[in-house]
Amino acid sequence: MKNRRKFNQCLVDVLLLLLIVLPMQLAAQTIHEEKSLYRDITVVQTGNRRCLIFNVHRGDRNQTCVNVNNHDELIFSYTKMSFAGLLLTPEPKKILIAGLGGGTLPLTFSDLFPDAVIDIVEVDQAVVNVAKDYFFFEENENMTVAVNDARVFIKRAGILGEKYDFIVLDAFGGDYIPEHLLTQEFLEEVKLVMAEDAVLVANTFSTSRFYDHESVTYQRVFNEFFNFKLPTSGNRIIIAQLDPLPPRGELVSRAQLLAPLLEKYGVPLLEYPNRLSTRVDWDMSRRVLTDQYAPANLLNN
DSSP states (O other): OHHHHHHHHHHHHHHHHHHHHHHHHHSOEEEEEEEOSSOEEEEEEETTEEEEEEEOTTSOEEEEEEETTBTTOOOSHHHHHGGGGGGTSSSOSEEEEEOOTTSHHHHHHHHHOTTSEEEEEESOHHHHHHHHHHSOOOOOSSEEEEESOHHHHHHHHHHTTOOEEEEEEOOOBTTBSOGGGSSHHHHHHHHHTEEEEEEEEEEEESSOTTHHHHHHHHHHHHSSOEEEEOTTOSEEEEEEESSOOOOHHHHHHHHHHHHHHHGGGTOOGGGSGGGEEOOOOSOTTSOOOOSSSOHHHHHTO
């Protein structure tokens, strides 16, 4: 009996020690901080998860998280959702990504399509440096970063006659997407660099003050588009193309073919076709965003 009490006491001591030590080990550690020309940048690590945080006015926001022990794993739902664009353009040859973050999206595309040319546009050199130093991002022969404003880059590409068959708009600055990347004029410029069978994938929020305005703006430029939302994410993905959208049966068939390729990244592609909706769930009377009427106007109302 005495030995049993001693054993139980040791067990209690061990459990108490674990309760003290484990939270200390799991507490987020800041491994890098800097102030760039555009934002405050912080890199934190909790266990195996390392995250890039942009310090903004309404609280810190994770831009990228990676599993340092499994670089293939995509952490965020919205990053996985971006690959729903493959249901429309399953074999992209030339990809444009506006917004680098930690680089997980272009790295995954590069892994999937090693022969594809991938142009990345990132306005902040500090973000490029952090992606390379802390998030395992590397440029290669086919994947390069241009440090530039996405609108300037796309405008110039249009003048030069460049065409892309997969375009991702994932540029966030401050609390939201830069307003000059939300307007009708900008989206018309994006159309000029879209190949005939290209797909546009735009990452926005599923709830925001601009949701209705964004939706009518995309509708004005592209007519019908897929509105992709998940209950597990605060983001919505807009998927548009120049041609009429494909029927659901075609999306299901492509998902079945592509799903095995995306399994290692944790992308549940088979679930996506039934989530792609063309239903109008926004106020159609809202004003289209233009270079003269952009989010700053809305915030000042």
